[in-house]
Amino acid sequence: MTTTTGLHPTRRLILQGAASVALIGLGNLPFAAGPARAAANDKYPEEAFKQKNEADAIKALYGKTAEPSDKVKLDAPEIAENGGVVPVSVTTTLDKVTSISFLVAENPFALAASYKFADGTVPAVANRLKMAKSTKLVAIVEADGKLYSAAKDVKVTVGGCGG
Amino acid sequence: MASSIRVRATSNGDITEVQALIQHPMDTGLVKNPAGELIPAHYIQQLKFEWNGKDVFVADWGTAVSKDPYVKFSFKGAKKGDELKISWTDNKGGSDTTTAKIA
Incomplete structure (x- = not known):
């Protein structure tokens, strides 16, 4: 027993x-x-998507910091009536672009989307993002191993987190 | 079931412009339903566009991408009639795949 x-x-x-x-x-x-x-x-960069602020997300995603560049053109509305659907796009004249990312500074998690580009893919992308409230929007372009950024403030009248 | 992916790929000489619209809730996991319960996170993590055996464009998405996501990009090298394969996977193991003919 x-x-x-x-x-x-x-x-x-x-x-x-x-x-x-x-x-x-x-x-x-x-x-x-x-x-x-x-x-x-x-x-899939799981860790980068879990970071709360944009600096940590950039570090987790790329392991380096970005410098502002006027060669990165970020297009977003000044005022977004509906934070649930904000059309944003990036184009750049930089060469050898391997990645473009969008970060929404005031969101619960800063990194929104990150795109990888093959040789021969035009370095431009348009998509639609959620924004919890008025925020700084940051675009990061990785070109020839270096990071370049552009930022824009977007005013949100109705946040994108209320469902 | 109809595919969750709608794609338009149009060739304009050397450059092919691709627009994709996907039906997906893209739940953040931070929103409550009317009963006050959190709706679990349910969102697409990766979306790939494959042409000629290679990934021409890969999207990694978090919860901040809008419901029924839309994305637009362009690439070089393809010609009319070529096939573009599009596939996504989400955080719950869901996935969908479709192919589109470049017009």
């Missing part, structure tokens, strides 16, 4: 241990593969 009842907790513990080791293994795998796959440009 004592042997069987005594066995069960141990066995469960061992199984739990094995399961958590397996989980940890799975959890770690994408991170370990991160740097290698970053070159292939196809991994």
Whole structure:
């Protein structure tokens, strides 16, 4: 009797241990593969999307800081009546563009969208973003390994978080 | 079920302009329903456009992309009649794929 009842907790513990080791293994795998796959440009930047302010998000996404450039043209309305749908776009005259990102400074999570460009893809993108309230909007362009930015203030009359 | 992806890809000589509209709730996880319960986050994380066996344009999205997302971009090299493959995956493991002929 004592042997069987005594066995069960141990066995469960061992199984739990094995399961958590397996989980940890799975959890770690994408991170370990991160740097290698970053070159292939196809991994979803989970951490960057979790950052609350724009500087942390830029650092998490690119690992460096951006300098303002008049070669990055950010187009957004001065006043957005509906913060749930704000049309914004970026064009740039910079060469060798590999990525363009949008950050909404006052949103709960700053990074809104990040686009990767292949050779031969025109360095311009238009999309629609949510803005919680009046905010600074930042566009980042990665060109030839360097980061360039442009910013614009957008006044939001009805926030995009009320559903 | 009809595809969640609507794409228009038009060639204008060397450059192909692509516009895509996807039906998706893009829930942030921060909004409550009328009963006061949080609506769980449900949003597209990655959207890819593939032409000629390579990704010409990849979008990584967070929750701040508007409901029923829209995106527009252009790329070089394709010609009329070529196929463009579009696919997305969301944070709940959902996905959809479609192909569009460049007109």
